[in-house]
Structures are given as structure tokens and as C-alpha cells.
Amino acid sequence: MAERQPSSKWGDRLRLFRVRARVRCFRKRRDDLDDDLLTQDLESDPKSREALEAESSVLHSALFLTRSFFADPLIGRRAICLSAVSVILLLAEISCFLYFSKVQGNYMTALQQKDVDGFYHGLWMVGVVIMVISPIIALHEYTGGVLRMWWRSSLTKRLAKSYLSNSGAGQSHSLFYRLAISGEIDNPDQRICQDIADFVDVAFRLVQDTLRTFLSIMGFAGVLYSISPMICVYVVVYALFGTLVSALGFGPWIAHFQHKRVRQEADLRYGLIRVRENAESVAFFRGGEAEWSNFSDHFTSLLDTIYKGILVSSGYSVFNRTFHWATFAVSPLLVGPAYLRGEVPFGAISQTSMAFGSIFGGLTLIMDRIESLSNVAVRIRRLQALELALQRGEDNVKAAQLPGFAGKSCIASQELSASDPAVLRLREVTLLTPPRNEVIQQTLSRQLSLELCGGQSLLIVGESGIGKSSLLRAIAGLWSDGSGHIDLCSRDSVFFMPQKPYMFLGSLRDQLLYPHVRDSITTDAQIVDALRQVNLGSLLDHHNLSDTKDWASLLSLGQQQRINFARVLLRPQVQLALIDEGTSACDPANEAQLYRLLQQRLRSYVSVGHRPALQQFHSHVLWMSQAGQPGQAGPVAEASSAARQVSSGPTSFRKLTMAEYQQANLSNQL
């Protein structure tokens, strides 16, 4: 990919103007949730999204992140009070420091005039100032630390809660899932854990230093002005010159390489995380070499960026150091002649040096902190991108709940009443794949309608990649792009069983109770019984129910799938199970046993699977195929005049009774 260089001033202005227009447009759109067309347009336009994330001003985002802290209903008020205390302590510290410079000046003058009393009095005053200032500094540090901790806690809790929440009525709108499938945000975990910590730390110190600098400049400028107004003007001009040259000349380059470096480091780590997560597959493929070459390419690019960053930093350091050292000559040069002419006392030289150092240090703060500033700007952009993505997700959830939006612009979901004979009803469901950057959305089903009553079970079959699992995801509420209605019995009574079950980090008991790991009603005897029913009783020969182990790597996939079935047995409220190749890793005897248990235990279930043996455990079959391909769609039409054709479009559907299905002799196509 071409490397983005800092652009020209006019280019920047034009871009800024366009971005501001887009941000205004985005805010307006966000406020108009019921304007579904606009919301959809924004959602499906990756360019507007990227532009928004990358270019709405860093300052604006930083202010937003700060404002949200002080507006936090839990600790916002306390934070404001503590901030006020912190500022008062800072004022006290600076006042002491100003007084100290005066004491030092008097003491030096007394020394030069051989005034013994003045000298000892000066020394005594130095001791007093130190005794007063020390507890003030300690208290100021303490309040600063507590404020930083509160800020981090508020930001982390807010983003993590929004990221992990299951908002939305009916449909499951877990934002962590939506972000994962859309590929919109890389490494949200790193952003929540590390970027927030770095941002809060650097931003807090910057705010603190800026405030300290501002107050010091005001105080010491007064001191310098009282010695000589001209000296004061010289110092300010000198420091401003250095700040402008470094901020405009070096700043954009340092920020550019810093940004690139953070992104490349995240990519590098992500590659290694993927190897760890897929260690077995990589090892089977003997893919170490391929992974190493991939890692090596990424690492070389990272080193290249670091090297270019070093060149820029070196140039910046030369300028910065030279400029700083020059001040040692400039300070005496300014006040020395006045002392020699007898216009100022000797102590004014040390007082000027101190004031000069403070004002210069303050004005060159940006110069000194340019790397931290670039670093924090990168973190702010990443946090802002996450914040925007989460906000968009929440807005979409709200929009999906507006009357008229659900059903037309996204799949609506409703809970069926307990008296309804159906446990699942699909009405004219058109299902799309989720929006993803640079990927065109596919239509997986068009106008699909079907009904599953209590006591019925449905097997979904069809060629690989046709959309069987996706349909199950839509029924489970994970995917909702498209239109139509999916009504099903209460969400708590639906159990989703993926091909690779999730193994919780906890004990064997927790695995079986997941997600209700705090459930204290289910007894150990019931858990053991469930394990025995799914032929996992032998696990107890080697493990205790309370053993906390890495179950995902200890148990085979078939055993994990049986654990998932045992979970259903322990949840009496479950009425409908959605099984996505949930027995694919089990042997035929175990598979038959698991389905027999389901038939005894549940009202209904829907399975996706390829094995012909599954047919005997289902009352109905839904065959998904590409329309217009006679080899697949033809036999169904011929075989089942009784079966209702429920779709038109790219994919066709037939809901057949098992007898019709077998009569059509389609089993050989499974």
C-alpha cells in the first residue's frame, strides 16, 4: 500500500473542510434515526466511515473522551471536586516556587554583599519553603494519581460495557460480534485495555503540565518583567520561535511515523495471536515457515518505519538540544550587561536564569512532548474509531426498533406467545451477509417463509456455502441484515449449538452450566447425570467437577460437542435448539444417542448437517439450492407437488416432510 505522507497546507485545509462537512452530516444523520435510508447509506459506505474515523479532529475526540468522564453519573461530580483540589494544590506549589526564586535572589545578593544576617536568613527561608512545598507536592501527586485512575476506570467501563453488552429486544445485537464479523475495528481488546491506559496517562500528564506551564509562565513573566521588560519580550520571542519550528517542521513527520508504527505493531502481534489460536492447524500444515515469512515481512516493514522515525527524531533532537544549550548563553547575555551597569542587583542574575528556564521550559513544552503528543493522538484516533463504531452499532439497534424500520430494512424479530402452536415462524425473510469493508453483501435467501410447530424438527440441507449456517444465525438473531420477520419462542428458551462449542475458562461444572456459571440450583448429581447421558461419564475418572483447566485443548471436538448437548439437558426452559453441524465430530452411535436425548427433552429443533443419517431424527427437511440450476432445483419441483414453494430469486427453498423428501430420492444429494 502506498505510504501516506503529510500533505500540503492547502490540501490539508481542503480535506479538513470536507471532513467537517461529513462530520456535520454524520451527526445530523445520527440524530435522525428514523431516516432509515440515510442510516443505511452511511452504514454501507466504507469510505464515509473511514473518513469519519480517521479525520474528525483529534482535539474534538479528546474533548469528547474527557467530557464523558466528567459527565459520568457515578464519579463525575467527585472528579470535578478532586480536579478543583488538584488545581488549588498546583497553584500553591507554583506560588511557593515563585517565592523560592525571590528568596534565592535575596540570598545570592546577601552573599555577594557579604551580609551574614541576610545570608543565614535566606538559608532559613529556603528550608521553610522546602518544608511547605514538600507535602503540597505529595498531595498534588496523590490527587493526580487518583484522578487518572478514575478516568481510566470510567472510560474502560463505558467502552467495555458497550462492547460486551447484548442490547436490543428480540434480536441479539452483541456489538462485539458485529464488530468481529464486519472487520470494522482491529484489536478492540487492545484498544480497551492498553490504548485507554496509555491515553489517560499521557493526556493527563499533558493537561497537568500545560496548566503548570501556563501558571508558571504567568508568574515568572511577571518576575522577569519587574527586572526588565525587554528581557521578558526576548525570552518569549525566542521560545515561541523554537516551538513553532519544531511543531510545524518536525511534528507532522513524527506523528506520521508514530501512527504507522502503532498500526504495524498491532498487525505484527495479531499475526502471532492467530498462530497461537490455530496452533494445531498450523502445526499439521507444517506452516511454521509460511508464518515466519509472513511475520518477517511485517517485521521488516515495521523496522523500516522505526528506522525512518529514528532519522526524523535524530534531526529533531539536534535542533532541540542546540536550541536548549543556546539558552545558557542567551540568559547571561540579556541580564549581564544590566548588572555590570549597576542597574540590577547580583541576585537578579540567578532569578533571571530561573525565570528564563521556567518560561522557556513552558513555551517549549510542545517541542519536548512532541513524541508523546503524537503517541496520544494515535491512541485518541483508535479510541475514537472504537467509540464511533460502538455508537453506530447502538444507533443501528435503536433504528432497528423503530416502527417501520424493522422488517423492511432489517430482519425483525418477535416473541411468539406461549399459546401459539408454532415455535418458529419465518415470514418473507430476505437474508443478506453482514456489511463488511470492501466486500459486496450477498443475498442468501429471498422471501423465505416457513413455520415449525411444537413437536416438529427441521433439517436444513444443501450444498456447501449456500447459506445454511447463515440462516441459522439469522434465526438465532446474530445476523439481521435483510428484511422480513423471524418470530420465535422466548429467547431464553432457544439454545444455539455451533459446530465448535465455546469452552469457558473455568471448571468442568462451569462448562456444563455456561452461561449461567453462578447457577446454584443445579446440583452436582444432575451435572454428573447429564455427563453420563451424553457418554462423558468417563471424564470424571480423570477430572473433578471443580477442576479449572483449559478444556478447549483438553477435550476432543466430539467431546466438546457432547458437553454442549449436556448443557441443553441441564436447562429445562429450553424449547428450541438450533444445531449447526453440532454432531459433526461425533461417531454415529453417539450422534444417534444425542438426537434421541433431544427428541425426549425438547419440543423442537432445527439442524444443519450433511450426513444422511441425520434424516431419521427430523420430521421435515428444508433443501436450499441455487435457483436456475436444473440439476438441483428440478427434482424437488418434480418430486413434491404437495410441498409449498416459498421463494423466488437466487436461492430456492422447499419445506418437505421427510416422507416426501425420501420419496424424491434426494438423499443421495446430501
Ligand SMILES: Nc1ncnc2c1ncn2[C@@H]1O[C@H](COP(=O)(O)OP(=O)(O)OP(=O)(O)O)[C@@H](O)[C@H]1O
Ligand atoms: N462473516 C461473514 N461475512 C460475510 N459473508 C460471510 C460471512 N460468513 C459467511 N459468509 C458467506 O455467506 C455464505 C454462506 O455461508 P454459510 O456459512 O451460511 O454456508 P453453509 O451453507 O453453512 O456452508 P457449509 O455447508 O460449508 O458450512 C458464503 O458464501 C460465505 O462466504
